[in-house]
Amino acid sequence: MTTTLAPARTAPPAPPPAGRPFRRIGERLAPYAYIAPFFVIFAVFGLFPLLFTFYVALFDWNPIGDHTFIGMDNFTRMLEDPRFWNAAGNTVSIWFLSTVPQLALALLLAHVLNHARLRFALFFRMSVLVPYITSVAATTIVFAQLFDRDYGLLNWLLGLVGVEAVDFTQSTWGSHVLIATMVLWRWFGYTTLLYLASLQAIPRDVFEAAAIDGASGWKQFRHITIPSLRPVIIFTVVTSTIGGLQIFTEPLLLSRSAPLTCGPIRQCQTLTLFLYEQGFGQFQFGYGSAIGVALFVLVVVVALINYLLSTRIRAER
Numbered sequence: 487m488t489t490t491l492a493p494a495r496t497a498p499p500a501p502p503p504a505g506r507p508f509r510r511i512g513e514r515l516a517p518y519a520y521i522a523p524f525f526v527i528f529a530v531f532g533l534f535p536l537l538f539t540f541y542v543a544l545f546d547w548n549p550i551g552d553h554t555f556i557g558m559d560n561f562t563r564m565l566e567d568p569r570f571w572n573a574a575g576n577t578v579s580i581w582f583l584s585t586v587p588q589l590a591l592a593l594l595l596a597h598v599l600n601h602a603r604l605r606f607a608l609f610f611r612m613s614v615l616v617p618y619i620t621s622v623a624a625t626t627i628v629f630a631q632l633f634d635r636d637y638g639l640l641n642w643l644l645g646l647v648g649v650e651a652v653d654f655t656q657s658t659w660g661s662h663v664l665i666a667t668m669v670l671w672r673w674f675g676y677t678t679l680l681y682l683a684s685l686q687a688i689p690r691d692v693f694e695a696a697a698i699d700g701a702s703g704w705k706q707f708r709h710i711t712i713p714s715l716r717p718v719i720i721f722t723v724v725t726s727t728i729g730g731l732q733i734f735t736e737p738l739l740l741s742r743s744a745p746l747t748c749g750p751i752r753q754c755q756t757l758t759l760f761l762y763e764q765g766f767g768q769f770q771f772g773y774g775s776a777i778g779v780a781l782f783v784l785v786v787v788v789a790l791i792n793y794l795l796s797t798r799i800r801a802e803r
Contacts, residue, residue, distance in 0.1 A: 536782070543775035560776035570777065572752055573760040574784070576662065580737075580756065581730035583666035588674045589722060595674070596681035597711060611682065614675035625668055626739040630655070633664050655740065661754035665736045673729070677722050684718045685711065720796040727789045731781070734758040757781045 543561070546554040564570050599611055617625070632639050633654040641651040654660035688710070696706050712719075733756050741748045746763040748755040755763075757777060765774025 539775045539778050539782075542771055543779050545772045547771040547775070549769060549771055556772070560773050561779075563773065564776050564780060569752065569755075569760060570757075570780075573755050573757045574780075576658075576752075576754055577731055577733070577756045577758075577784075579662050580665050580669070580733060580754070581727070583662055584669035584673075584733075585723075585726045585730045587666075588670045588677060589719070589726065591670070592674045592677035592722075593681055593712075593715070593719075595678045596685055597707060599678070599682050600685040611679070614678050616675070617672045618676045620672070622672070622735045623739055625672060626736060629664060629668050629671075630740060633660075633667075656749065656753070658751070658753040661737075661740065661749065665733070665740060665754055668736050669730065669733065673726070677726070680718055680722060681715055684715050688714050716796070720793065723792045723796060724789050727792050728785055731785050731788060732758055734762070738762075757784070 544555060544557060546552075546556050546559075595614070599607060599614075601607075631637070633641075635641060635651050635653040635655075638654075640654075645651065652660055654664045692710055693706055696710060701709070737748045737754045737756055737759055738745050740754065744750060746755075746759060746767050748759055758781065761774050761777040761781065764770045764777060
C-alpha cells in the first residue's frame with residue numbers, strides 16, 4: 487500500500503505595506519532635494535544675472551528709457567576703445583604681481599609652520615589669518631600711508647640709501663606694486679592655511695624615511711611636499727586667478743580723488759572699475775555689460791590655461 491503526499495501549500499505573498507511606492511520615490515528624490523537649494527540659489531543669483539548680462543550687451547540699454555537692439559556694436563566699440571585695453575593691461579599686471587608671489591610665499595610659510603620643532607606653532611598658524619579678517623578699507627588706508635610720497639615709511643627707507651622718493655599712487659608701475667602688495671598681504675594667510683592643512687595630512691614617516699635615505703630638506707620639499715600638494719596648488723591657482731582678475735575694492739579706495747578712473751591717467755583702473763564707471767557712472771548699461779562679458783571670457787580663458795598647465799605638469803611627473 488502506497489501513500490501519496492499532497493504538495494505543501496505555500497502561503498500567498500503578503501501585500502506590500504500601504505504607501506511603500508511613495509516611500510521609494512521619496513528615498514530616490516531625497517538626495518536631489520538636499521542639493522537643490524544650492525542650484526536654486528546659483529540659478530537665481532549666478533546663472534540668471536550672467537545670461538541677462540549677455541542679453542543686455544546686445545542693446546543700447548537706457549535704465550530709464552528705451553532699449554534699442556544694436557547687435558555686436560558694443561563689442562566692436564569695446565575692442566576699439568583704448569581705455570578698455572588699458573584696463574585689461576592693468577588687470578593682468580596687478581594679477582601677475584599679486585598672485586605669483588602670494589602662492590610662493592604661502593607655500594614657503596606653510597612648510598615652515600608644518601615643522602615639528604617650531605615653538606608657538608599654534609600662535610603663528612592663527613596669526614596668519616589676521617590680514618584675511620582685516621577690513622579692506624583699513625588695509626588700504628594703512629598701505630597708502632606706508633607708500634606715501636612725502637611721509638611714507640617705504641620712501642623714508644629709500645631715502646636712507648640715497649634713492650629719490652617715489653610717488654607710487656601717481657605712476658603706473660608704482661600703483662600696480664602698491665595694489666599687488668595689498669592683495670598679497672590680505673590673501674597669503676588664507677592660502678597658507680590651505681597648504682598647511684594638506685601638509686599635515688602627509689604622514690611624517692614619509693619625511694623621516696626620506697631623511698634616513700639621505701634626502702636633504704630641499705629634496706624633500708621638491709619630491710615629497712610639492713607633489714603631495716599638487717591638487718591644492720591647482721585649486722589655489724585657479725581661485726587666485728579668478729579673484730585677481732576681478733579685483734575692485736583696492737584700486738577703488740586707493741585713488742580717493744578719482745575713484746572710478748583710479749587716477750588722472752587711469753594708471754590702476756582695472757576691468758571691474760572700468761565696467762563700474764561705464765555702467766553706473768555713465769549709465770551705459772549695454773556697454774558696461776559688454777565689458778562684463780569680456781571680463782568673464784578673460785577669467786575663463788586664463789583659469790583654463792592655468793588648469794591645463796597644472797594638470798600637464800602633474801601628468802608628466
